[in-house]
Amino acid sequence: MDEIVNPGPRLPCSWCRALKWKDETQGMCCSGGKVQLPNLEPYPEPLHSLLTHQDPLSEHFLSTIHDHREKDIRCGIYPGIKPELISQLQKSLHEHDKYIMDFKAAIDSVPKDQKEFKVIINAERKPFGEHKVLMRSYRIMERDGEVCHLLLFRNLLNQFLVDMFAKIESERLNWIRQNQKKLRNEEYIHLKDAITATDGQLSELEIKIRPESIDEVICAELPDSNIDPALYEIIRTTMIHGPCGHINKSSPCMLNGKCTKKYPRCFWKETQTGEDGYPQNRRRSPENGGI
Numbered sequence: 001m002d003e004i005v006n007p008g009p010r011l012p013c014s015w016c017r018a019l020k021w022k023d024e025t026q027g028m029c030c031s032g033g034k035v036q037l038p039n040l041e042p043y044p045e046p047l048h049s050l051l052t053h054q055d056p057l058s059e060h061f062l063s064t065i066h067d068h069r070e071k072d073i074r075c076g077i078y079p080g081i082k083p084e085l086i087s088q089l090q091k092s093l094h095e096h097d098k099y100i101m102d103f104k105a106a107i108d109s110v111p112k113d114q115k116e117f118k119v120i121i122n123a124e125r126k127p128f129g130e131h132k133v134l135m136r137s138y139r140i141m142e143r144d145g146e147v148c149h150l151l152l153f154r155n156l157l158n159q160f161l162v163d164m165f166a167k168i169e170s171e172r173l174n175w176i177r178q179n180q181k182k183l184r185n186e187e188y189i190h191l192k193d194a195i196t197a198t199d200g201q202l203s204e205l206e207i208k209i210r211p212e213s214i215d216e217v218i219c220a221e222l223p224d225s226n227i228d229p230a231l232y233e234i235i236r237t238t239m240i241h242g243p244c245g246h247i248n249k250s251s252p253c254m255l256n257g258k259c260t261k262k263y264p265r266c267f268w269k270e271t272q273t274g275e276d277g278y279p280q281n282r283r284r285s286p287e288n289g290g291i
Helices: 047-051 058-065 085-096 098-108 155-178 180-197 200-209 211-217 229-238
Strands: none
Touching: 047 058, 058 098, 155 180
């Protein structure tokens, strides 16, 4: 028999009343009172009754809740799903979902005699009244006197948590990418402070970072197919950008007639250290021994 672990009682957060165990960090729910969101209203019917076991179809709905998101089910061709349940959910969405209501309004605005038209969906725009930013950790916490809607969704909650984790990581990595100059400037300041504190010589650091040292670690050239045909084939099929530029102006990387990834890159006979901290890796032309 598996051992049952009792983590002890949960105590409410002094700012947002979220119930947490003693070892959970103070700021994980509301960032120390910085985040304050209004209580969520009960879901519209029949979703509220389905989630709270007040509908005869509740157990059927909850046991297949993850499947209800799939395209085949929405089209009504997935076996085992009760048609009356799909009809109820579809009717509720059409009556209460702001995204669907905006979409229907856009369709209805098209003249009936117009056979061809486009409906453009902008992922960055939100319907009026919708939250643009959602504090994910705030909404998954339990609070006395408040229904935590997300915890009612069983398997769908697990997928939501994974999706939100991926979204948070993407936003974090995107911030690092967009703020490279600020981050590197900060590192330069620390480096100068360290050299000053130890009376070190900057020339000694320059000696250590030589182009030859970079070439030993990083190569921006195709390997010789005669020497290593397997590596050559892997790089040729998975690591070469393009074609783009004037050869393929419809490539996804093209913007205003230029490649957003800055291809094609210039040829360099030798690796050069860049002023912005990025080296210009050796990329020899065929005339200079490149492949």
